[in-house]
Amino acid sequence: xxxxxxxxxxxxxxxxxxxxxxxxxxxxxxxxxxxxxxxxxxxxxxxxxxxxxxxxxxxxxxxxxxxxxxxxxxxxxxxxxxxxxxxxxxxxxxxxxxxxxxxxxxxxxxxxxxxxxxxxxxxxxxxxxxxxxxxxxxxxxxxxxxx
Numbered sequence: 001x002x003x004x005x006x007x008x009x010x011x012x013x014x015x016x017x018x019x020x021x022x023x024x025x026x027x028x029x030x031x032x033x034x035x036x037x038x039x040x041x042x043x044x045x046x047x048x049x050x051x052x053x054x055x056x057x058x059x060x061x062x063x064x065x066x067x068x069x070x071x072x073x074x075x076x077x078x079x080x081x082x083x084x085x086x087x088x089x090x091x092x093x094x095x096x097x098x099x100x101x102x103x104x105x106x107x108x109x110x111x112x113x114x115x116x117x118x119x120x121x122x123x124x125x126x127x128x129x130x131x132x133x134x135x136x137x138x139x140x141x142x143x144x145x146x147x
Contacts, residue, residue, distance in 0.1 A: 042080025
């Protein structure tokens, strides 16, 4: 599956690019009410956690109906702004490696399995591709471009 190869490539290249961001730069909030790089990467940890569960449950349940999640509240509850940048980067890497392992095991037949997230029906293949696009969007916003 091409999406898995792309995701693997992103995970290989991104940690060094994130490590190049200074802790001070990662902590800066661009404007009141806007996420810092720490908070935005934390959001990607939360997204990985939620999407990992979706990938697994879509393979073990028939047509699961799963909730969306409130990204703002999750970021606030985890207090990513108060964490060390290196710890956030390490957690991001670990959670995405875990998600990649689950996504890599999706069989060709399971790719077309249906699930519902926040009332929106989709295939497992769409969910995985949408997750990668979401990840790349936020990494770009953080200042990390991975081709």
